[in-house]
Amino acid sequence: MNAEKKAQKERIGRGVLGALLGALLGGAVIVFEDRTAGTFSPIFGVATAVAVFQGYRQLAGGLSKRGAAICVIILMAVIAGANQINCTMEVIETVDALRGRDFVEVFGSFEEIPEVREIQSWYQGHLLVLYLFCLLGSLPILVRAFRKPRARTKAELDEILLGKEQEKDPEQEREKPELQGTLYSFRKAWMKPVRVSAGGAAVALLVALVALMMLMPRLEERFQIRLEFGMILGIFLSFIPLMWISLTITRYCNVFQILYVRAAGRIWRVNLMKLCRVGDWETLPPARQAVVRDDILWELENILNGDLSACDSGAVTELRDIQAEKEDRWSWTISYETDSGSRKKLKIPKGYPDFVPVMGMERAEGPTPYRWLPGLAALVLTVVFLGGGFAVDRWRASQNEGDAPARDTHNLPEEPALPDIPARVPETATEFVISEIRFQIDREFQYSRRRFLDGKTGTAYRVYTQYGVDAADAWDTLTSHIHTDDPLYDRFQAVYSGEDLLAPLGETSRYNIVSVYRTDGTVCHTAAALSDTGALFTLEAEHTQAGQSLEEVLANLMYTLNSVRFEGPEVTEENYQTKIHLSEIRNCAYMAAAYIKTDHFGHEAFVDVYVPYSDAPIYASEGRAIRTEAHGLRVYASIFPGENAKEVVEARQQVLASTGQVYADGVDDQTYREDLDVACMLTVYEENGQKRNAVLYAESMWEGWYLLREITGLPEQIDEEYLPLLKELEGIFGLTMPVLEQLGE
Missing domain, CATH: 3.40.1000.10 (Mog1/PsbP, alpha/beta/alpha sandwich)
Known part of the structure; x- marks a missing residue:
C-alpha cells in the first residue's frame, strides 16, 4: 500500500506553483471586475476556485487530500487579498481623509473614519459571498479528492500491493508475456533547466505585477493622471504571459505518467495513469516497476492479437507512420496516423534517455539547456500591455480635461504681478x-x-x-x-x-x-x-x-x-514625537503642545494639538493621532473629516458603541454650536471593568476638517493636581465639563 501511495503522489511543489498562478489569475479578475465594472459578480468566486484547483492539478499531475487542503488555503488567502485590495482602493478613492495616500500605507491599516467603516462593512459582506461561491465551485473537486478509493480484493492486495503471488496451482500461475520491448521512462532531472528558467521568469513577473499594483497611487501622483481602467486592464492582460510560462512548464515537465515503448517494430505511447493509476514511473520500487512492465507488454500483446482492450481509452496509443516535423534542443515534434486515418502532431520533450522517435533525429543523452526565450517574450508582452494601459489612461485623462492644460502650481502664468502692497496700520x-x-x-x-x-x-x-x-x-x-x-x-x-x-x-x-x-x-x-x-x-x-x-x-x-x-520649535519627521512641551506662550503648568501628522493641505505637514503633558505620549495611526495621560486625565486627539462638528462627535460615539461596552443610557448631554461649528457629547463606557466618563469635543480647524478630542477621567489615577489640570484644559478648549470636575472633588 505504501508503494502504491508513493507511486501516485503528486508533485506538491509544482502543484503549489500552479495553484498560485491560478489564484493570481482569479484574484486579478476579481480586482479588474470591481475596479472597472463597479458591479458585484460572485460568479468570479467560482471561476477563481476552478483556476486554483486546475492549476494545481495540471502542474502536480494529480490532486490528493493534501493537495486539496493546500488549494483551499491558497484560495481563501487570494480571495481575501483581492477583496482587501478592492476595499483599499475604494477607500483611497472615496474617503477624503485618505485620498492620495500610498496603497501600502492604507492597506490593512484604515483610520477610524465613518466612511471607511461603511466601505469595510460592505466589502466584508462581499467577502462572505465570495467564499460561499468559492465553496460551491470547489465542492465537486473536493468530493472527488476526498472520496475513499475502492476497496481491493484480497487477491489484488496480495498480488499488486504486497508484491507477492498467492499459492496457486502451476496452471493458474501468471505467465510472463511473450512480447518483448524496450521502455523509455521520463527523467525529471533532465528537464530541471526548463523548470528553473520558466518558473523563475514567472515568479519575477508576478512580483513585478504585484509591486506595480501597490505603487499605482504614487504613479498617479507623479504623472497627475488617474491610473484606473487602462492600467488595471494592462495588469490583467499581463497574466496571460504568466499562464503561457506555466504552460511551457507543463508541456515540457509534467509528463511523469507518460512512457514510450518500442516493441514489435512499433512505437507506443503509454499513459500510466489511465493504464494502471500510476502517476510517476521514477517513484515506483523495482518490484512494482516489474509488475507494471508486464502489464504494459500484456496489453500490447493483446492489441497485436486483435483482442479487446480492458484499459481506458487513450491508455495505449500506437504511433503509426511516424514522420519528423520539427526538432529543437528541448523537444521533438512528430506527426502520426490516427485510427481515423488523419494525422496528428505530438510534441515529445527530450527527457527520455536514449530515446529517439524517428531515425535521423538527435537522441536524448543528457539534461536540456535553460530556456530563456519564453521568459523574455513574456517580459516584452508585459511591458507592451502595461505601456498600452498607461497610454490609454493618459488619453482618457486628456479627454476628461478637454483642452485645459494641466496646472503646474510651481510655475506662475504669464500674468502681471500686483504692485507692492503697503501695510495698513489699524488705529488699534x-x-x-x-x-x-x-x-x-x-x-x-x-x-x-x-x-x-x-x-x-x-x-x-x-x-x-x-x-x-x-x-x-x-x-x-x-x-x-x-x-x-x-x-x-x-x-x-x-x-x-x-x-x-x-x-x-x-x-x-x-x-x-x-x-x-x-x-x-x-x-x-x-x-x-x-x-x-x-x-x-x-x-x-x-x-x-x-x-x-x-x-x-x-x-x-x-x-x-x-x-x-x-515662537514654536522646529518640527521634522525625525523629531516631531519628541517635541511635546509645556506651552510657555500660553503660560501653562500642565497642558502641552504636541504635534501630529496631516496631509489635509495637499502635502504632508504637522499641526499642533494641546494635551496634558506626559513624558511618554502614545502616537497612533502612523503619527496622525496622540494620547496622553496625567494626574487622572486622559486625552486622545486626532483630525477627522465631516460635514460639521456634530457629525464628527456622533461618529466617534458610534466607534465607542461598536465595542459593545457603552452604556445604553450613557449619553445624557450633547451640545452643538452651529455658529461656531463646535460640538461636545458626554458618553459613559466600561473599560477593564472600570466605569469611564468621557467628553467628546470637536471643533473646526480647516474647511471640512475637525480636531476631535476624547477627554476621559480615570478615577483610580486622580491626584491633587487633577483639578488644576482640568481647569487649565477647560480654559484652553473654552468649555466646562462638570461631570469630570465632580470626579476630583
Missing part, C-alpha cells in the same frame, strides 16, 4: 496666539475660533498653521484655491512672482499673497508667511469687489503678515 490692534505663533489684527474685527470678520465690509478672514513644510509646500497652500476646472474660475495673481516663489519678510521668514478671481465678483486671497524653521502661517480672506476694494484687503493682510512672530 489685538495680538492673538494660535499654535505658538503670535500675530496682530485689527481690533475692530470680530473674533471667533480662528475666524475674523470685518463687520463694516463683510470681509471674512481665517487663520491656518502648519509645521515641517518647505517653500514648495507653502506654494501648494498658496495656490490651493486655484481650480481651472471650476466654471466660475477667472484668473489669479500673486504679489510676488519671482523665481523663488516667496519674497523675504523680515530676517527669518518669507511670504507671498495669491489672489484668485471668480466670475461672480468674489476674490479669495491666501497670504502665507514661512519661517526658516518650517512653520507656516496662512491667513485667508474672501470678499466681493463691490463690498471692499482689493487694495484695502491686501493692505490688511500685509499688516498681519508683518506682525507674525514664530
